Amino acid sequence: MLHFDAQDYPYTSKRNVVYAKNGMVCVGNPTAASAGLQTLLKGGNAVDAAITVAAMQPVVEPTGNGLGSDCFAIVWYKGKLYGINGSGPAPKLASIQALKERGYDTIPSYGVEPVNVPGAVGAWMALHERFGSLDLMTVMEPAIRYAEEGYPVSPNISRLWEEAEGIYTKFKTRPEFQGWFDTFLPQGRYYRPGEVFASKDLARTLRRIAETKGEDFYRGELAKTVDAFMKKHNGFLRYKDLAAYTPEWVEPISVNYRGYDIWELPPNGHGITVLMALNILKAWNFTERDTVETMHRQIEAMKLSFVDTKEYVAEPSHMKVTVEELLSERYAADRRALIGTEAIEPVVGDPRYSSTVYFSVADKDGNMVSFIQSNYRGFGSGVVVPGTGISFNDRAENFSFDESHPNALVGGKRPYHTIIPAFLTKDGEAVASFGIMGGFMQPQAHVQVAMNLIDFGLNPQQALDAPRWQWIGGKRVEVEQETSNHIIRLLQRRGHEIIVQPDPYHMGRGQIIVRDKNGILCGATEKRTDGQIASY
Numbered sequence: 001m002l003h004f005d006a007q008d009y010p011y012t013s014k015r016n017v018v019y020a021k022n023g024m025v026c027v028g029n030p031t032a033a034s035a036g037l038q039t040l041l042k043g044g045n046a047v048d049a050a051i052t053v054a055a056m057q058p059v060v061e062p063t064g065n066g067l068g069s070d071c072f073a074i075v076w077y078k079g080k081l082y083g084i085n086g087s088g089p090a091p092k093l094a095s096i097q098a099l100k101e102r103g104y105d106t107i108p109s110y111g112v113e114p115v116n117v118p119g120a121v122g123a124w125m126a127l128h129e130r131f132g133s134l135d136l137m138t139v140m141e142p143a144i145r146y147a148e149e150g151y152p153v154s155p156n157i158s159r160l161w162e163e164a165e166g167i168y169t170k171f172k173t174r175p176e177f178q179g180w181f182d183t184f185l186p187q188g189r190y191y192r193p194g195e196v197f198a199s200k201d202l203a204r205t206l207r208r209i210a211e212t213k214g215e216d217f218y219r220g221e222l223a224k225t226v227d228a229f230m231k232k233h234n235g236f237l238r239y240k241d242l243a244a245y246t247p248e249w250v251e252p253i254s255v256n257y258r259g260y261d262i263w264e265l266p267p268n269g270h271g272i273t274v275l276m277a278l279n280i281l282k283a284w285n286f287t288e289r290d291t292v293e294t295m296h297r298q299i300e301a302m303k304l305s306f307v308d309t310k311e312y313v314a315e316p317s318h319m320k321v322t323v324e325e326l327l328s329e330r331y332a333a334d335r336r337a338l339i340g341t342e343a344i345e346p347v348v349g350d351p352r353y354s355s356t357v358y359f360s361v362a363d364k365d366g367n368m369v370s371f372i373q374s375n376y377r378g379f380g381s382g383v384v385v386p387g388t389g390i391s392f393n394d395r396a397e398n399f400s401f402d403e404s405h406p407n408a409l410v411g412g413k414r415p416y417h418t419i420i421p422a423f424l425t426k427d428g429e430a431v432a433s434f435g436i437m438g439g440f441m442q443p444q445a446h447v448q449v450a451m452n453l454i455d456f457g458l459n460p461q462q463a464l465d466a467p468r469w470q471w472i473g474g475k476r477v478e479v480e481q482e483t484s485n486h487i488i489r490l491l492q493r494r495g496h497e498i499i500v501q502p503d504p505y506h507m508g509r510g511q512i513i514v515r516d517k518n519g520i521l522c523g524a525t526e527k528r529t530d531g532q533i534a535s536y
Contacts, residue, residue, distance in 0.1 A: 001431060001517050004459035017461045017524050020535030024521045025049055026511035027359040028437070030532035031151050032056040035142035036361060037534035039134065046367040047075060047131040048139050050359070051124050054373055055143035055206060057357045058391070059199070060151060062184060063160035063378055064357045064437070066391030067205060067217075068118040071373035072265050074252055074423045076430045077131050078367070081423065083252040083265045086123025086373075088116045088245055089315075090396050091236035092411040096403055098236070107397045107409060110168075110382045112176055112235030114394040116415070120373050123247040125214035131367075140210040147206055147389070150198030153191040154530040161190040164379050171382055176233040179384035180391065202389025218242045222388060229385045236411075237392075252423065253323055255279050258454050260431065263423040264446075266323055267313045271420035273443035276305035278450065279332035280339070289456040292490035295469060298451070299496065300339040302444050303346040303471050308335075309443075311348045314407035315414045325351040343475045343495035356419050356437035360513045362521050368513065370421035370433040422446050424453075429517075432460075436510030436526075441470050445508040453514075460512040460524035468507040472499075480507055504528040 018024070023046075025036035032053050039052040050073065058066045071086040099113060108114055128136055153161070165185060171177040183199060191197050208216045216222045219242070227239035252263040255275045262278060264271025280301040286294050312321050325331065331351040338344060356374035374393070375381070381394040398416050399409035407416045418439050424432040432453070436445035445468060452463035467482040478501040479488060488498050501507065509529040514522045525531030 001426065002453055002514055003457055015461055015525065015527065017459050017522050018533040018535055020521045020523070021519070022364040022536050024362050024513055024523045024533065024535040025053065025359070026513055026523045026525045026531070026533050027053055028357060028509050028511065028526060028529040028531045029057070029060045029154060029157070030530060031060045031146065032359070033532040033534040035146070037536065038142055039139060040363060041536065042134060042138065044134045044139065045131070045365065046361045046363040046369045047077065047127055048134045049363070050361045050369040050371050051128055051132065051139050052142055053359050053361065054120065054124055054371060055140045056146065057373055059143055059147045059202060061157055061357050062391060063157055063164060065373045065375050066380060067121060067202070068115070068380065068390050068392035069120040069373050069375050070118065070393060070395060070417070070419065071120040071123050071371065072269060072419055072421050073123065073127065074263060074265065074370040074421045074433070075127070075131065076368040076423065076433070081252055081263060081425070083250040084123050084126060085248040085250050085265060085269070086119040087268060087395070087414050087417050088119035089412050089414045090116050090399065090409060091238060091241045093238065094236040094396065094409060094411045096401055096409050106401050107399055109377060109394055109397055110171060112230060112233050112381070112383055114396040115235060115237050115381050115383060115392045116395045117237065117241050117245050118393060119245065119247055121209060121214050121217045122245055126247045136213055137210045140206060144203050144206045144210065147199050147203035150196040152194045153197050155193040156530045158191055158193045160378065165190045168379065168382050177382050179386040180379065180382050182386065183384045183389055183391070184379065199389045201387055205388045205390060218245055225388060226385055226390070253327070255327060257282050257450070259426060260454055261425045262450055263425065264420055266316070267319060268315050268414045269417040269420050270309045270313050270443055271422065272313065272323060272326060273305045273309045274420070274422065274446040275327055276308065276332070277301045277443070277447045279327060279329070280304065280336045283336055286451065286455045289452065289466070290484060290487060292487050292494070295487060295491060296494055297339060298447065299469060299471055299477055300344060302447060303344070304335045304338060304349070306443070306471065307346045307348050312406065313416050318406045318413065320406055321351055341494060345474060356439070358421070358435040358437040358509070358511055360433040360435065360511045362433065362513045362515060366430065366515070366519065368430055368433045368515065370423050370435055372419045372421045372435050372437060374419045374437070376418070418442060420446070424450070430515055432512060432514045434510065434512040436508040438508030441506070441508040444470055445510060449510065449512070460514055460522055464510050464512060464524050465527045470507060478506065480504060
């Protein structure tokens, strides 16, 4: 199991790790953490509590997800690992040609066009049907209650709400955005910290989902309401797209790193980026975290892995290479050989040879859930169907506008996906559930946090709080302002173009639960958000 032996680590954490025996919920929002704990205390298992939190998140963190979101989860249940892909495809009517006919030369970020079929609700239902122990109404009741009665907005969510107001205000005169303003800016401005947000519409929709086990959302009156709205405003999404949707159970994929199996979900998500980078890095012995050699090699491995996944990862049936080829030892060795002492401009290789909300839950019986859910860009498309509280994703923006690309926009196809949950096992036993939200930062943070835990012996809170870096293209790398100045200078000498990022929000927001061999839980939550650990 993991050993936390870096007691003298120089970066002081704002929080201590939390230990518990019976159950734990680590979430980026205190209200959601409380709701998840309520479900555990009612006798629910980790999956029940995860669904409670997932249903809560559109209520308490609407700045990052909604009922029109996608989600992914890795579940450790009774000694076995399961994966579910809750991402939805593009509507059948969507296409590059259809966008060109509307005057677009790229996929828009906002409005009805980038809306994909929402998969999150379907995944909640599938998880509950397979693993749930409490009835669905009991599991979803906290979300319904908080949506109806309201809750005080937390400081970080208020800040994100304020940023969103600035973005969406330019769409105020367009009728398809009116539902967003009515739902999220009913006072004509963003919600300030401590002000109470409630949505009767969202509460009614959550209740209908619970009462019908999701059927109303995909094949009932809610689906018909969505269909009518999209037809009225010239969107692509239709009733038949919703009715045809089912989430996909998938086998998680892994690499072994220093005796630990690191698990991610397979494409269409880009969790494989994490595994490819670790495959490159595992040949070196890292003894110190805060050195130029460590950071340089991490950055270079991530650059090489990222350019490959951006080129190859798509809906699996459209991929030109296989997961096995991308994770082969031979390919890792070839990519590793490209890493020298200087920063490189990464180029795509050929292995064929001939970023959101994240939370983690664990229960007293050893079950654990790693769960992530997102609209993609903040509030998403800015489209809220009036009377429902359903805010839709803008996930179609992750498609390529190049018709020859494996990830080209095609109706009925799922896009390259940025949200990725992670899991850690050793010798067939669960060790940790973790994840870091934040778009294209996510795989980069997964690599850094996994190495913090495994290579450098940091405890979960130290592993999250430690300064991070983010490769943003070419030789450009953002680093947090806590990064030592001498390391920044040495990286610059190696050719890295360093940008000091003063806003920690850009470096992701994560949660971790570690389980030791005696079943004791050790949890941590991100210093970069309003995170909370609820346990008993």
